[in-house]
Structures are given as structure tokens and as C-alpha cells.
Amino acid sequence: MIELQPDSGPPALELDGLGKRYRRGWALRDCSLRLPAGRVCALVGPNGAGKSTLMAAAAHLLRPTEGAIRVLGRSPGDPAARARTAFVAQDKPLYRGFTVAELLRLGQELNPVWDRSGAEEVLAGGDVPLSARAGSLSGGQRTRVALALAVGKRPDLLVLDEPMADLDPLARQQLMGVLLAGTAERGCTVLISSHVLAELHDACDYLVLLSGGRALLAGDIEELVDAHRLLVGTAGPAGEPAGLRPHEVVETRRSGRRLTALVRPGGPVAADWEAATPTLEDVVLAHLRSPGAPALLTGEARPVRTAVAA
Numbered sequence: 001m002i003e004l005q006p007d008s009g010p011p012a013l014e015l016d017g018l019g020k021r022y023r024r025g026w027a028l029r030d031c032s033l034r035l036p037a038g039r040v041c042a043l044v045g046p047n048g049a050g051k052s053t054l055m056a057a058a059a060h061l062l063r064p065t066e067g068a069i070r071v072l073g074r075s076p077g078d079p080a081a082r083a084r085t086a087f088v089a090q091d092k093p094l095y096r097g098f099t100v101a102e103l104l105r106l107g108q109e110l111n112p113v114w115d116r117s118g119a120e121e122v123l124a125g126g127d128v129p130l131s132a133r134a135g136s137l138s139g140g141q142r143t144r145v146a147l148a149l150a151v152g153k154r155p156d157l158l159v160l161d162e163p164m165a166d167l168d169p170l171a172r173q174q175l176m177g178v179l180l181a182g183t184a185e186r187g188c189t190v191l192i193s194s195h196v197l198a199e200l201h202d203a204c205d206y207l208v209l210l211s212g213g214r215a216l217l218a219g220d221i222e223e224l225v226d227a228h229r230l231l232v233g234t235a236g237p238a239g240e241p242a243g244l245r246p247h248e249v250v251e252t253r254r255s256g257r258r259l260t261a262l263v264r265p266g267g268p269v270a271a272d273w274e275a276a277t278p279t280l281e282d283v284v285l286a287h288l289r290s291p292g293a294p295a296l297l298t299g300e301a302r303p304v305r306t307a308v309a310a
């Protein structure tokens with residue numbers, strides 16, 4: 001008997017060996033991963049890791065040098081993919097001479113679907129005068145307008161490059177709540193980058209960690225954390241990590257004779273190690289400090305090679 005699989009539709013984002021080279025070198029290199037539809041995904045990584053480049057490729061703002069990228073099952077340049085994707089770039093570009101009201105009207109005119117109340121809700125908590133010209137707005141006000149225009153588009157994929165950087169802590173919290181409530185209601189996929197992991201932790205259920213242009217971690221946050229153990233023990237006389245051999249070691253740190261190791265267990269943990277479940281922050285920081293660690297992509301994040309056309 002043939003078992004029928006539920007049709008879950010294409011992933012929101014699918015990268016297969018994606019590479020982007022600038023004159024000075026590769027910004028993304030052999031980057032492969034999947035982001036299933038409906039997830040809220042944190043995109044993290046050190047400065048220059050390739051986060052903005054990945055986002056710009058998804059928004060069809062740059063052409064990859066090699067590999068393939070698909071957005072909602074289509075090429076990023078496909079009009080249907082572009083209509084269903086909204087991107088807020090790090091510098092929040094807006095037409096400076098337009099008033100906020102004019103920008104909102106432009107959003108309404110240019111988009112086949114326009115969610116006026118969603119856009120207004122984003123603006124609501126922010127004291128943004130509708131009559132003010134974009135060029136005269138503060139950084140935080142500009143952020144609100146850019147986010148309002150993106151949300152108003154009612155996208156299926158919302159790509160946000162460090163959207164909260166200009167906002168005060170209260171505004172961050174309020175806006176994140178508004179953004180996520182609206183997108184969760186509609187099953188919209190969100191890809192959001194930030195350097196403040198704590199800011200993303202509560203909001204996101206999926207994570208991509210880029211390092212040196214590659215995905216070092218990608219997948220469901222719970223699965224990623226569950227794949228690791230934090231081991232604390234005593235270093236051997238030569239200082240070498242004793243009893244770690246069956247495990248894949250991401251990082252070891254030494255303080256006196258005390259040794260802490262973040263590992264991906266490859267068998268039972270020896271009795272002389274104390275084992276604990278790490279936090280997401282433990283896992284991310286250990287990988288940031290050890291960019292040479294082997295990559296880990298959990299089930300749904302692994303690319304299905306045949307599904308991606310060049």
C-alpha cells in the first residue's frame with residue numbers, strides 16, 4: 001500500500017550550494033539549507049558572515065555567483081515570489097521627500113494586496129506623524145515606516161535585516177509582539193537577523209547560524225539544542241580532554257583544571273563528566289568561538305538536492 005504524505009508545500013527558502021563572490025572574496029560560499037514555511041527563523045552570525053548577502057539574494061536584490069536559491073518554491077526573480085516576499089534592508093531605504101501618509105498610499109497602490117490595518121498597527125505604538133517627510137524621521141521612526149510597508153504587503157515571507165537596531169528597548173518589545181502576532185496568524189514565514197540573541201530567543205522557533213559564508217547550524221531550535229550536551233569535568237595531567245573521544249567536540253574551555261566541553265554526543269557520557277543541557281546561547285556562542293566545528297543541519301533544514309533547480 002502507498003502511504004500518502006500530507007502536502008506541506010514548498011519550503012519558504014531553499015539554498016543549494018549558494019555562493020556570492022565580491023571583488024575581495026566570497027560573502028557566501030557553498031551555503032545549503034532549507035527554511036520550512038511558517039517558521040520564525042533567527043539568522044545569526046558574526047559581522048561579515050554573509051547574513052545581509054543571503055537576505056538580499058532571497059529578495060532578488062543580487063545575483064548569486066554560483067548555486068541555487070528558491071523562494072516559496074520559485075526563483076527569487078519570479079513575479080509571484082517577489083509579490084509574496086517583503087524585505088526590510090538594514091539601512092531602511094525610503095523615498096526621503098515623501099510623507100509617511102504618501103508612502104502608505106504608495107504601498108497600497110503598488111501592491112495587489114494591501115493590509116492597511118496591519119500597516120497602521122505597526123505604526124501605532126510609535127508616535128510617527130503621518131504628515132512628516134521620511135527624510136525628517138528619526139532612525140526608530142524610519143524603522144517603523146519600513147516595517148509597516150513590509151507588513152502591509154501581507155507577504156508569505158518576511159525578510160528583516162537587523163530591524164530592531166534603531167529602536168529603544170520598549171519599542172523593540174512592542175513591535176516584535178505586533179509583528180509576530182500578525183505573521184503567526186497568517187502562517188507567514190519570517191527570517192530575521194540580529195546580533196542580540198536574547199531578542200530573538202523567545203520569538204523564533206528556527207535558527208540559522210552563518211559563519212564565513214556557510215551555514216554552521218540550521219534547524220528547529222529545540223532539535224539543535226537537544227543535539228548538544230554541556231560536559232564539565234577535570235582535565236587530564238597534560239590538559240587534554242579526557243573521555244571525550246566518542247563525542248563530536250564543538251568546543252572545550254579550560255579554567256584551572258576544570259574543563260567544559262560542548263559536544264554532540266556519540267555514545268554514553270563517561271561517569272566522571274557532569275552532563276547538562278546547554279542553553280541556545282551556549283550552543284550559539286560555542287559555535288561562534290569555534291567556526292571550524294562540523295556543521296549541523298537538523299532534519300527539515302537539510303536540502304533535498306533534487307528539489308532545487310539551478
Ligand SMILES: Nc1ncnc2c1ncn2[C@@H]1O[C@H](COP(=O)(O)OP(=O)(O)OP(=O)(O)O)[C@@H](O)[C@H]1O
Nearest residue numbers: 022023026027045046047048049050051052053054
Ligand atoms: N556590495 C559589496 N561589495 C563588496 N563586498 C561586499 C558587499 N556586500 C558585502 N560584502 C562583503 O561580503 C561579506 C559579507 O557581508 P554581509 O554584509 O553579508 O555580512 P553580514 O553577516 O550581514 O555582516 P553584519 O553583521 O556586519 O551586518 C563581508 O566580507 C563584506 O565585506
